[in-house]
Amino acid sequence: MKTVIRTNNLSKVYKDAAAPVHALKNVSLEFIQGEFTAIVGPSGSGKTTFLNVIGGLDKPTEGSVVIDGVDIATLKESQLFDFRLRHIGFVFQSYNLIPVLTATENVSFIMLLQKQPKKEMERRAKEMLEQVGLSDKLDVRPGKLSGGQQQRVAVARALASKPDFVLADEPTANLDTESAFNLLDIMARLNKEENITLIFSTHDQRVIERASRVITLVDGAVAKDEAFDR
Template sequence: MAIITTHNLSKVYNPDTIPVHALRDVSLEFEEGEFTTVRGPSGSGKTTLLNMIGGLDIPTEGFVEIDGTRITGMKDRELINFRLNNIGFVFQAYNLIPVFTAYENVSFIMLLQKREKSEMKERAEELLTAMGLSKKFDSRPKQLSGGEQQRVAVARALASRPKFILADEPTANLDTDSAMNLLDMMEKMNKEENVTFIFSTHDQRVIDRARRVITMVDGAIFKDERK
């Protein structure tokens, strides 16, 4: 059964002035455990699609279902709560909380979920260790390299035990070694914990590692390939 379904998604920005069609009738299904890349040139609609799936943007037409729950049309408060418990986000610029340590950055989301302290500790340590950051628990983002920061961001995304992770250009700011290392970690989590990953990227290194590649052009699905 598909974990994510998009039904005829369309998005038009500035409909009353100069309309920009960011998405055109996009219907897709994502199965649990997929390692998918959404590729395409700038302005092709990759990020808009991820934002729709993540409930950060509202489609002009169509809707999104996550594990049978229609998130399009949900109230703001419900949607925030839904994101907290179902979706993990990894951003291009890492977006860690600079005043928190790596450990606190990872635990923070579990705190929002009101998890038990012992569970939080166990999960945060387990994830940071899995990401190769066992010696960096107490390091603040400033004390970490870009690759390490992004690994903390992935650990944070995984900490809430989401149904899937949306990663928007996660390797864009990383050098090759850091990018490959990050991809190794994410692939490992995908295989070992069956975590579903969806990337938007034009980084060939990511595209090469993906098992499904969706190519978008001008807001529409141009190609959907499975390896």
């Protein structure tokens, strides 16, 4: 099995607070291709920081994040932009979509930045929106979509460019039960069909129950790392 991400003694200290905050402490983990991992833990346990650091949005204070053989902590900002573009998909808790673009344009956006051919981009965007059940919303802007539909567009966008892995920061937090189940069904199906590695930070029991691996963070350190056969 191919290792997609490996973190070595990852630490993150925020020094701009009154007292230094140790958001991550010596976190060493490996993520295998096709894994569906839930990062859980109480608020302030370092879940979002962990996702930000392995997503290249934030730099670790110590340690390394190796993705596809590259330590991303050593990359310059412009190199990181390119790296994220080619390797990582993101789904956030809220404000996921570009409000002035239609669903199709949002899904195509990363492929557009990757300079993929227009026809291929349109075909893939349409295919992904069909997969998330939004084939009737291709030309609709985010403002006219429900919260659940917006998250499904975000998932379609994150997966459309075929990244090595998708980081999802509490994607179901603002969704009602039905929408949350819908989204999870879609992500679980795409995880299996496209063999994409999914890493969620979540409090949501519904997500945890579907994950093949659950990592519990407490005070920035790994307290538990459990695998499930699902």
